[in-house]
Amino acid sequence: MSTVVAITVFAVAYLLIATERIPKMVAALAGAAVVLAFGVVGSDEAFYSHETGVDWDVIFLLLGMMIIVGILRRTGVFEFTAIWAAKRAKGKPLRVMVLLVLITASASAFLDNVTTVLLIAPVTLLVCDRLDINPVPFLIAEVMASNIGGTATLIGDPPNIIIGSRAGLTFNDFLVHMTPIVILELIVFTLILPLLFRGSFRVHPDRIADVMALNEREAIHDPVLLIKCGVVLAAVFTAFVGHSIFHIEPSVVALLGAGILVLISKSRPKDYLASVEWETLLFFAGLFIMIGALVHTGVISDLARLAGDATGGDALVAVMLILGVSAVLSGVIDNIPYVATMSPVVADLTANIADPVHAEALWWSLALGADFGGNLTAVGASANVVVLGIAKRAGTPISFWEFTRKGIVVTLITILIAAPYLWLRYFVLG
Template sequence: MSITAWIAVAIFAAAYVLIATEWVHRVTAALGGAVLMLVIGATDAEHAFFSADAGIDWNVVFLLLGMMLIVAVLKRTGAFEYLAIWAVKRARGRPFPVMVILVLVTAVASAMLDNVTTVLLIAPVTFLVCQRLAVPVAPYLIAEAMASNIGGTATLVGDPPNIIIASRAGLSYNDFINHLAPLIAVLVVVFVLLCRVMFRSAFRTDPERAAAVVQLRERDAIRDPRLLVVSLAVLALVTAAFVLHSVVHLEPSVVAIVGGLVLLAVSRLDAAEVVADVEWPTLAFFAGLFVMVGALVHTGAVGALSRTIADAVAGDPHLAAMGLLGGSAVLSAIVDNIPYVATMSPIVADLAGAEGSTGGPHVLWWALALGADLGGNATAVGASANVVILGLAERAGQRISFWQFTKYGLVAAAVTVAISAVYLWLRYLAFA
């Protein structure tokens, strides 16, 4: 690598330490690192702002912005209060069953939509549920972020890296369902059991509060029925467009921003008040992170590391699959998994061609997808959904620190990746 590449790595490492230790705010660290990358020439305006592989992923930014607008309008209808009361009543006010309901809804919704959209919709419900039950909100939000990453792995549209992999490998929506959904169903069950252990201190029932909530009527929470009908109609159209991505050929970002702006226009609400609810610090953090990681891609640092992994496992299909799974999990915990998968995809394509049909034609792609998607659970900045959850929590005055998230994330990532390794081995390699 060049000297510039090594300096870029040092800047990224320093920014990551600042984010992890929280010596400075994560937005300041990310934007400061991005500025330094531009100053030293590790990237430039063309790559930082216009490159699909080495710059800001505007699809993610505008997907977030559009869904944030929809959520900002929807919360004014009372819909989230309705869902919160419904969930608590179904669980009879018991904290752990409430978490199970929220985790399952998050995982299933993330498979149909995408993980970022899902956490934006489920987080407001969670704040209200925890407020009603007087339980700490952090464990529920952390569990939902992880559930979204696990559930999103099951389908082509559930996690952005899957779309990149499908395009490069020629995989269909049904391919992901057939090969990954059975494993993800198992992982969701395992994760629910993990939650019972990891967050056990949060499951303290207050009988009086539980009884009071059970007596509430969901219908009374709805404040604006007309706006609710309009909001749900727009959300349904947006959801349908997400699911029919391969048919309508519209990027999720376009669908989300159009849906958000249309809903804002027809809502008759004060636009300034709605826009003020957008998580602008989270969007700024993503922009800075994308520029930093893009600089590592542009200078060849990520590519060099990816090729090192590929060279180490070439010639051995079993080692290649396990190496890709583990290596991708580790790297995706540190850098955003979108540029990582974009960089790694051509290398995996070469490896898959060289390995031929041993272990099945797509085993290496499944290893890459599982490692990149599940490894993102390991740290607070490993996946887009994690960053969004941290931003929402901070805005609500319920701040979640980097290590508070990561100490649980490391356990969840290690367990789910280990089970994935067994699955890949048994289904594709052991009897090949």
């Protein structure tokens, strides 16, 4: 009975989110309320369990970074960056998109992709406002670039951290094995941008002239606060990158950084709390509880094991099946809980494969499928949900299907490139 309830609630909530009949936060919280009311999960599983409960690390990482970004916005640095980017791109929208996509992808390799989009999205909104163009295609392109770029390193995407811990893979392992394919994927992604967002690059010549005449230095309103923010951000980013050395969780780092910045900037609560995407945080909480119900009842585990049994012991078949299944399921149920559930299955599969190169390929297949699959739908990755929340607050909402139509194309292309890469590198070249 619990299994039926968990599946039904998730399916109905997902349908409501996809069709946008009601706000996604309401759908997620209502779904969470139903599984709690029916006893599918209790408070222990929903709020305290690491496997089936709300991922508080994600929630508080988002909260901390939202507060930091809110204070940073007061300095005028986003206006500065917006004008600088637009001028470097000569005011040409396509060039602006390419520049912001490359910045986002590069930053996502060294920061988690949620933090990256939190920093880049305000810049994008300002650039598009200056040029009087629709920011939606730019925001979609950037979040997809963040999911691709984050694949390159251990810390770039949360699923990678889970895989690295389970498989014993280091930061350097990810650099060596993932960076080459990520660079190739980014080149292809950049090349298809004009086709993917056709018709989004028209701008009036007067707007270009206005942008080129601006002085970006005049945008900085509070240089002293900017220096303070810079010091705190540098410390926060250092702690993110040095996670394996300092052993401090990113969520704790973000909250400490936010607290210190609030203290030294003497900010009032209404100044920094206004930038917090409360709807996004509550949506995540509800989504985690519903997915936790699927994990708790064994639904996700059963699906993962079926995928594992279908390989028949063939390493290449296992790699390709994991890649494909991971891309689809990660796009539907969020790649973090999917990877958390699939990792033990992959560990079991690798134990039965004699060739260590072939065995390790299963882990890279899981990483590529889950990370690239995050682009499939609007709820496939945490960064997607965050950007949708920011866009809605800015008055330019992105619909579920508007994102997903582009996401299907990008995910299909990236997976089709990843498949031959895995085959050539681990089965042909060894």
